[in-house]
Amino acid sequence: MKTSIKSQIETQCDQGLSEFEAISEFVFAHPEPGGKEEVCARYLSDRLEQNGFKVWRAYQGMPTAFRAEWGSGPVTIAFLAEYDALPGYGPGHDEWAHACGHNWISATALGSAITLSRVFSSRDIRLVVFGTPAEETLGGKCELVQNGAFDDVDFVLQAHLGGHTMVRPKTQAMDSIEFSFFGRAAHAAMSPEQGINALEAVLLLFQGINARRPYWKKSASVAGIITDGGQACNIVPDYAACRFYVRDATRQEVETLTSTLQAIGQGAQAMTGARMETRFFENSFDELRNDETLCSVVEANLRRLGIERFYEPEYPGGSSDIGNVSHVVPTMYFELETGMVPPVYAHESGFLEAVHGPLARSSLRQAVLAMTWSVADILEAGNKE
Numbered sequence: 001m002k003t004s005i006k007s008q009i010e011t012q013c014d015q016g017l018s019e020f021e022a023i024s025e026f027v028f029a030h031p032e033p034g035g036k037e038e039v040c041a042r043y044l045s046d047r048l049e050q051n052g053f054k055v056w057r058a059y060q061g062m063p064t065a066f067r068a069e070w071g072s073g074p075v076t077i078a079f080l081a082e083y084d085a086l087p088g089y090g091p092g093h094d095e096w097a098h099a100c101g102h103n104w105i106s107a108t109a110l111g112s113a114i115t116l117s118r119v120f121s122s123r124d125i126r127l128v129v130f131g132t133p134a135e136e137t138l139g140g141k142c143e144l145v146q147n148g149a150f151d152d153v154d155f156v157l158q159a160h161l162g163g164h165t166m167v168r169p170k171t172q173a174m175d176s177i178e179f180s181f182f183g184r185a186a187h188a189a190m191s192p193e194q195g196i197n198a199l200e201a202v203l204l205l206f207q208g209i210n211a212r213r214p215y216w217k218k219s220a221s222v223a224g225i226i227t228d229g230g231q232a233c234n235i236v237p238d239y240a241a242c243r244f245y246v247r248d249a250t251r252q253e254v255e256t257l258t259s260t261l262q263a264i265g266q267g268a269q270a271m272t273g274a275r276m277e278t279r280f281f282e283n284s285f286d287e288l289r290n291d292e293t294l295c296s297v298v299e300a301n302l303r304r305l306g307i308e309r310f311y312e313p314e315y316p317g318g319s320s321d322i323g324n325v326s327h328v329v330p331t332m333y334f335e336l337e338t339g340m341v342p343p344v345y346a347h348e349s350g351f352l353e354a355v356h357g358p359l360a361r362s363s364l365r366q367a368v369l370a371m372t373w374s375v376a377d378i379l380e381a382g383n384k385e
Contacts, residue, residue: 024107031085031096034134040083066131073125079109101355139321142283159367162335163343170316172247176282181274185238195236208264219249294332
Protein backbone atom coordinates (compact mmCIF):
# COMPACT_ATOMS: atom_id res chain seq x y z
CA MET A 1 0.00 0.00 0.00
CA LYS A 2 2.73 2.44 1.03
CA THR A 3 4.81 1.62 -2.07
CA SER A 4 1.77 2.18 -4.30
CA ILE A 5 1.03 5.57 -2.72
CA LYS A 6 4.66 6.61 -2.92
CA SER A 7 4.78 5.62 -6.58
CA GLN A 8 1.70 7.75 -7.23
CA ILE A 9 3.31 10.65 -5.36
CA GLU A 10 6.50 10.30 -7.40
CA THR A 11 4.53 10.29 -10.65
CA GLN A 12 2.62 13.42 -9.67
CA CYS A 13 5.79 15.14 -8.50
CA ASP A 14 7.54 14.44 -11.79
CA GLN A 15 4.54 15.59 -13.78
CA GLY A 16 4.44 18.84 -11.83
CA LEU A 17 8.17 19.46 -11.59
CA SER A 18 8.28 22.00 -14.42
CA GLU A 19 5.45 23.87 -12.70
CA PHE A 20 7.34 23.88 -9.42
CA GLU A 21 10.51 25.05 -11.14
CA ALA A 22 8.55 27.93 -12.66
CA ILE A 23 7.46 28.96 -9.16
CA SER A 24 11.08 28.97 -8.01
CA GLU A 25 12.23 30.97 -11.03
CA PHE A 26 9.47 33.56 -10.66
CA VAL A 27 10.31 34.25 -7.01
CA PHE A 28 14.03 34.28 -7.84
CA ALA A 29 13.40 36.89 -10.54
CA HIS A 30 11.36 39.10 -8.18
CA PRO A 31 13.48 39.65 -5.05
CA GLU A 32 11.74 41.84 -2.48
CA PRO A 33 12.60 43.08 1.03
CA GLY A 34 11.06 41.42 4.05
CA GLY A 35 7.55 42.67 4.78
CA LYS A 36 7.29 44.16 1.29
CA GLU A 37 6.99 40.97 -0.75
CA GLU A 38 3.77 42.08 -2.45
CA VAL A 39 4.50 40.56 -5.87
CA CYS A 40 5.63 37.18 -4.60
CA ALA A 41 2.94 36.86 -1.93
CA ARG A 42 0.27 37.55 -4.55
CA TYR A 43 1.86 35.19 -7.08
CA LEU A 44 2.23 32.28 -4.65
CA SER A 45 -1.26 32.63 -3.20
CA ASP A 46 -2.70 32.88 -6.72
CA ARG A 47 -0.95 29.66 -7.74
CA LEU A 48 -2.39 27.85 -4.74
CA GLU A 49 -5.85 29.22 -5.45
CA GLN A 50 -5.57 28.02 -9.04
CA ASN A 51 -4.83 24.54 -7.66
CA GLY A 52 -7.98 24.38 -5.56
CA PHE A 53 -6.71 25.80 -2.27
CA LYS A 54 -8.79 28.25 -0.28
CA VAL A 55 -6.64 31.32 0.41
CA TRP A 56 -6.63 33.98 3.12
CA ARG A 57 -4.43 36.91 2.10
CA ALA A 58 -2.98 39.55 4.45
CA TYR A 59 -3.27 36.80 7.01
CA GLN A 60 -3.47 37.87 10.66
CA GLY A 61 -2.92 41.48 9.69
CA MET A 62 0.42 40.97 7.95
CA PRO A 63 0.11 42.44 4.43
CA THR A 64 2.34 39.84 2.74
CA ALA A 65 1.40 36.76 4.78
CA PHE A 66 -1.15 34.23 3.61
CA ARG A 67 -2.73 30.93 4.57
CA ALA A 68 -3.95 28.41 2.00
CA GLU A 69 -5.92 25.25 2.80
CA TRP A 70 -7.06 22.17 0.94
CA GLY A 71 -9.00 19.18 2.28
CA SER A 72 -10.87 18.41 5.47
CA GLY A 73 -9.15 15.28 6.74
CA PRO A 74 -8.33 14.42 10.36
CA VAL A 75 -4.59 15.19 10.04
CA THR A 76 -3.36 18.70 9.25
CA ILE A 77 0.06 19.05 7.61
CA ALA A 78 1.57 22.49 7.07
CA PHE A 79 4.33 23.59 4.71
CA LEU A 80 6.06 26.94 5.13
CA ALA A 81 6.88 29.21 2.20
CA GLU A 82 9.44 32.00 2.52
CA TYR A 83 10.01 34.68 -0.12
CA ASP A 84 11.93 37.64 1.29
CA ALA A 85 15.30 38.45 -0.27
CA LEU A 86 18.63 39.79 0.99
CA PRO A 87 20.32 43.13 0.18
CA GLY A 88 23.86 43.83 -0.99
CA TYR A 89 24.36 41.75 -4.14
CA GLY A 90 25.12 42.49 -7.78
CA PRO A 91 28.12 44.35 -9.27
CA GLY A 92 27.45 47.46 -7.17
CA HIS A 93 26.45 45.51 -4.04
CA ASP A 94 23.18 47.41 -4.10
CA GLU A 95 20.73 44.78 -5.37
CA TRP A 96 18.30 42.47 -3.61
CA ALA A 97 18.72 38.76 -4.34
CA HIS A 98 17.68 35.33 -3.12
CA ALA A 99 21.05 34.35 -1.64
CA CYS A 100 19.28 32.26 1.01
CA GLY A 101 17.22 30.32 -1.53
CA HIS A 102 13.79 31.39 -0.37
CA ASN A 103 12.58 31.02 -3.96
CA TRP A 104 13.49 27.31 -3.72
CA ILE A 105 11.81 27.05 -0.31
CA SER A 106 8.59 28.50 -1.73
CA ALA A 107 8.70 26.06 -4.63
CA THR A 108 9.24 23.04 -2.38
CA ALA A 109 6.42 24.12 -0.04
CA LEU A 110 3.92 24.68 -2.83
CA GLY A 111 5.19 21.70 -4.77
CA SER A 112 4.70 19.38 -1.81
CA ALA A 113 1.19 20.64 -1.02
CA ILE A 114 0.04 20.60 -4.64
CA THR A 115 1.46 17.10 -5.22
CA LEU A 116 -0.32 15.69 -2.16
CA SER A 117 -3.61 17.34 -3.21
CA ARG A 118 -3.38 15.45 -6.50
CA VAL A 119 -2.86 12.08 -4.82
CA PHE A 120 -4.98 11.99 -1.66
CA SER A 121 -8.69 12.44 -1.16
CA SER A 122 -9.77 15.65 0.52
CA ARG A 123 -11.32 13.44 3.22
CA ASP A 124 -7.93 11.91 4.09
CA ILE A 125 -5.88 15.00 4.86
CA ARG A 126 -5.95 18.74 5.40
CA LEU A 127 -3.07 20.59 3.76
CA VAL A 128 -1.98 24.08 4.79
CA VAL A 129 0.59 26.34 3.18
CA PHE A 130 1.63 29.36 5.22
CA GLY A 131 3.17 32.31 3.44
CA THR A 132 5.66 33.57 6.03
CA PRO A 133 7.19 36.99 5.31
CA ALA A 134 10.41 38.59 6.56
CA GLU A 135 12.26 35.50 7.77
CA GLU A 136 15.55 37.37 7.47
CA THR A 137 14.49 40.29 9.67
CA LEU A 138 11.25 40.64 11.63
CA GLY A 139 10.47 36.93 11.60
CA GLY A 140 6.93 36.53 10.32
CA LYS A 141 6.57 33.06 11.80
CA CYS A 142 7.01 34.56 15.29
CA GLU A 143 3.93 36.69 14.68
CA LEU A 144 2.01 33.68 13.41
CA VAL A 145 2.96 31.65 16.48
CA GLN A 146 1.99 34.46 18.83
CA ASN A 147 -1.39 34.75 17.13
CA GLY A 148 -2.15 31.02 17.32
CA ALA A 149 -1.88 30.23 13.61
CA PHE A 150 -0.46 26.77 14.31
CA ASP A 151 -2.97 25.79 17.00
CA ASP A 152 -4.89 23.57 14.54
CA VAL A 153 -1.80 22.10 12.83
CA ASP A 154 -0.51 18.60 13.62
CA PHE A 155 2.84 18.62 11.80
CA VAL A 156 5.05 21.17 10.02
CA LEU A 157 7.65 20.42 7.35
CA GLN A 158 10.17 22.70 5.65
CA ALA A 159 13.27 22.17 3.54
CA HIS A 160 16.24 24.50 2.95
CA LEU A 161 19.29 24.37 0.70
CA GLY A 162 22.71 24.42 2.35
CA GLY A 163 26.32 23.38 2.15
CA HIS A 164 25.57 19.93 3.59
CA THR A 165 22.62 17.58 3.96
CA MET A 166 21.34 17.70 7.54
CA VAL A 167 18.24 16.12 9.04
CA ARG A 168 19.18 17.24 12.54
CA PRO A 169 20.45 20.80 12.08
CA LYS A 170 21.03 22.97 15.12
CA THR A 171 20.06 26.62 15.20
CA GLN A 172 20.62 29.26 17.83
CA ALA A 173 18.03 31.21 19.75
CA MET A 174 18.48 34.93 19.11
CA ASP A 175 17.63 38.34 20.50
CA SER A 176 17.86 41.49 18.36
CA ILE A 177 18.73 44.35 20.69
CA GLU A 178 19.37 48.03 20.00
CA PHE A 179 21.28 50.34 22.36
CA SER A 180 20.71 54.09 22.14
CA PHE A 181 22.84 56.56 24.09
CA PHE A 182 21.84 60.19 24.68
CA GLY A 183 24.54 62.73 25.54
CA ARG A 184 24.97 66.47 25.10
CA ALA A 185 26.32 68.24 22.04
CA ALA A 186 29.23 70.70 22.24
CA HIS A 187 31.97 72.04 20.00
CA ALA A 188 34.52 69.25 19.86
CA ALA A 189 37.53 71.65 19.80
CA MET A 190 36.41 74.80 21.58
CA SER A 191 34.34 73.43 24.46
CA PRO A 192 34.43 69.62 24.58
CA GLU A 193 34.13 69.76 28.37
CA GLN A 194 30.55 70.98 27.90
CA GLY A 195 29.59 67.85 26.03
CA ILE A 196 28.63 64.28 26.89
CA ASN A 197 29.86 61.95 24.16
CA ALA A 198 27.24 59.36 23.25
CA LEU A 199 29.58 57.74 20.73
CA GLU A 200 32.13 57.02 23.45
CA ALA A 201 29.43 55.03 25.25
CA VAL A 202 28.83 52.94 22.13
CA LEU A 203 32.57 52.32 21.72
CA LEU A 204 32.90 51.33 25.37
CA LEU A 205 29.99 48.92 24.93
CA PHE A 206 31.79 47.23 22.03
CA GLN A 207 35.03 47.11 24.02
CA GLY A 208 33.27 45.60 27.01
CA ILE A 209 31.63 42.94 24.84
CA ASN A 210 34.97 42.09 23.25
CA ALA A 211 36.57 41.82 26.70
CA ARG A 212 33.99 39.19 27.67
CA ARG A 213 33.92 37.38 24.33
CA PRO A 214 36.84 34.94 24.99
CA TYR A 215 35.01 33.57 28.03
CA TRP A 216 31.70 32.74 26.37
CA LYS A 217 30.75 29.22 25.33
CA LYS A 218 31.39 28.14 21.76
CA SER A 219 27.64 28.10 21.18
CA ALA A 220 27.38 31.85 21.86
CA SER A 221 27.63 34.56 19.24
CA VAL A 222 27.32 38.35 19.41
CA ALA A 223 27.53 40.38 16.21
CA GLY A 224 26.88 44.11 16.09
CA ILE A 225 27.05 47.26 14.02
CA ILE A 226 27.03 51.00 14.81
CA THR A 227 23.92 52.48 13.23
CA ASP A 228 24.49 56.09 14.27
CA GLY A 229 27.83 57.55 15.35
CA GLY A 230 27.23 61.29 15.14
CA GLN A 231 26.82 63.87 12.39
CA ALA A 232 30.01 65.93 12.24
CA CYS A 233 33.59 65.63 13.49
CA ASN A 234 33.51 69.02 15.19
CA ILE A 235 30.44 68.22 17.29
CA VAL A 236 30.49 66.01 20.36
CA PRO A 237 27.86 63.39 19.42
CA ASP A 238 24.75 63.82 21.51
CA TYR A 239 23.22 60.63 20.10
CA ALA A 240 24.70 57.29 19.06
CA ALA A 241 23.19 53.86 18.55
CA CYS A 242 24.16 50.29 17.76
CA ARG A 243 22.45 46.98 17.15
CA PHE A 244 23.38 43.41 18.04
CA TYR A 245 22.24 39.92 17.20
CA VAL A 246 22.74 37.94 20.41
CA ARG A 247 22.69 34.15 19.97
CA ASP A 248 23.19 31.01 22.00
CA ALA A 249 22.04 27.41 22.07
CA THR A 250 18.78 27.97 23.98
CA ARG A 251 16.32 30.72 24.77
CA GLN A 252 17.38 30.73 28.44
CA GLU A 253 21.05 31.09 27.54
CA VAL A 254 20.29 33.94 25.12
CA GLU A 255 18.39 35.81 27.80
CA THR A 256 21.37 35.44 30.12
CA LEU A 257 23.73 36.72 27.42
CA THR A 258 21.42 39.63 26.60
CA SER A 259 21.39 40.57 30.29
CA THR A 260 25.19 40.57 30.22
CA LEU A 261 25.19 43.03 27.31
CA GLN A 262 22.73 45.27 29.11
CA ALA A 263 24.98 45.28 32.20
CA ILE A 264 27.96 46.24 30.03
CA GLY A 265 25.85 49.01 28.54
CA GLN A 266 25.02 50.28 32.00
CA GLY A 267 28.75 50.40 32.69
CA ALA A 268 29.28 52.47 29.54
CA GLN A 269 26.49 54.75 30.71
CA ALA A 270 28.17 55.23 34.09
CA MET A 271 31.59 55.90 32.57
CA THR A 272 30.40 58.50 30.06
CA GLY A 273 27.30 60.02 31.61
CA ALA A 274 25.33 59.29 28.43
CA ARG A 275 21.85 57.97 29.18
CA MET A 276 21.11 54.51 27.78
CA GLU A 277 17.90 53.10 26.34
CA THR A 278 17.42 49.61 24.88
CA ARG A 279 14.76 47.97 22.77
CA PHE A 280 14.28 44.75 20.81
CA PHE A 281 14.05 45.85 17.19
CA GLU A 282 12.99 42.47 15.77
CA ASN A 283 11.19 39.43 17.13
CA SER A 284 13.21 37.05 19.26
CA PHE A 285 13.89 33.66 17.67
CA ASP A 286 13.86 30.39 19.61
CA GLU A 287 16.21 27.49 18.94
CA LEU A 288 15.04 24.73 16.62
CA ARG A 289 13.54 21.65 18.28
CA ASN A 290 13.07 19.13 15.51
CA ASP A 291 10.71 16.24 16.25
CA GLU A 292 12.87 13.11 16.39
CA THR A 293 10.17 10.85 14.96
CA LEU A 294 9.81 13.14 11.95
CA CYS A 295 13.62 13.29 11.62
CA SER A 296 13.77 9.52 11.33
CA VAL A 297 10.94 9.41 8.80
CA VAL A 298 12.46 12.09 6.57
CA GLU A 299 15.93 10.55 6.84
CA ALA A 300 14.55 7.18 5.70
CA ASN A 301 12.93 8.80 2.68
CA LEU A 302 16.08 10.72 1.79
CA ARG A 303 17.95 7.42 1.88
CA ARG A 304 15.26 5.97 -0.37
CA LEU A 305 16.20 8.75 -2.80
CA GLY A 306 19.83 7.61 -2.71
CA ILE A 307 21.15 10.22 -0.28
CA GLU A 308 23.64 8.61 2.13
CA ARG A 309 25.82 11.43 3.45
CA PHE A 310 24.40 13.29 6.44
CA TYR A 311 26.20 15.96 8.39
CA GLU A 312 25.51 16.53 12.08
CA PRO A 313 26.93 19.80 13.44
CA GLU A 314 28.66 19.85 16.80
CA TYR A 315 27.51 23.37 17.63
CA PRO A 316 24.41 25.33 16.64
CA GLY A 317 24.79 28.05 14.04
CA GLY A 318 22.45 30.64 12.59
CA SER A 319 18.89 31.41 13.60
CA SER A 320 15.46 31.18 12.04
CA ASP A 321 11.91 31.87 13.09
CA ILE A 322 11.00 28.26 12.38
CA GLY A 323 12.53 27.64 15.80
CA ASN A 324 9.51 29.39 17.33
CA VAL A 325 7.19 27.14 15.30
CA SER A 326 8.99 24.04 16.55
CA HIS A 327 8.18 25.01 20.16
CA VAL A 328 4.43 24.80 19.55
CA VAL A 329 3.94 22.02 16.96
CA PRO A 330 5.94 18.92 15.90
CA THR A 331 8.30 20.24 13.23
CA MET A 332 10.77 18.83 10.75
CA TYR A 333 13.24 21.29 9.21
CA PHE A 334 16.05 19.81 7.14
CA GLU A 335 18.70 20.96 4.72
CA LEU A 336 19.85 19.50 1.41
CA GLU A 337 23.29 20.14 -0.04
CA THR A 338 23.35 22.12 -3.25
CA GLY A 339 25.66 19.75 -5.09
CA MET A 340 28.23 22.46 -5.71
CA VAL A 341 31.90 21.57 -5.19
CA PRO A 342 33.41 23.08 -3.15
CA PRO A 343 30.31 23.68 -1.03
CA VAL A 344 28.68 27.09 -0.96
CA TYR A 345 26.65 28.42 1.92
CA ALA A 346 23.61 30.62 2.38
CA HIS A 347 24.11 34.39 2.07
CA GLU A 348 27.26 33.94 -0.06
CA SER A 349 27.04 35.40 -3.55
CA GLY A 350 27.99 32.00 -4.96
CA PHE A 351 24.86 30.54 -3.39
CA LEU A 352 22.78 32.34 -6.00
CA GLU A 353 23.94 29.88 -8.65
CA ALA A 354 22.75 26.92 -6.58
CA VAL A 355 19.20 28.01 -5.75
CA HIS A 356 17.73 28.18 -9.25
CA GLY A 357 18.23 26.88 -12.76
CA PRO A 358 19.36 23.37 -13.73
CA LEU A 359 21.46 22.86 -10.60
CA ALA A 360 18.43 23.32 -8.35
CA ARG A 361 16.17 20.94 -10.28
CA SER A 362 17.49 17.80 -8.62
CA SER A 363 17.39 19.18 -5.08
CA LEU A 364 13.90 20.58 -5.65
CA ARG A 365 12.65 17.14 -6.67
CA GLN A 366 14.41 15.50 -3.73
CA ALA A 367 12.88 17.92 -1.23
CA VAL A 368 9.34 17.52 -2.57
CA LEU A 369 9.57 13.74 -2.61
CA ALA A 370 11.18 13.53 0.84
CA MET A 371 8.42 15.67 2.37
CA THR A 372 5.49 14.13 0.50
CA TRP A 373 6.65 10.56 1.07
CA SER A 374 7.07 11.42 4.75
CA VAL A 375 3.48 12.68 4.87
CA ALA A 376 2.38 9.35 3.40
CA ASP A 377 4.27 7.59 6.19
CA ILE A 378 2.64 9.84 8.80
CA LEU A 379 -0.82 9.05 7.48
CA GLU A 380 -0.13 5.32 7.35
CA ALA A 381 1.18 5.33 10.91
CA GLY A 382 -1.95 7.16 12.03
CA ASN A 383 -4.20 4.62 10.30
CA LYS A 384 -2.48 1.78 12.15
CA GLU A 385 -3.05 3.31 15.57
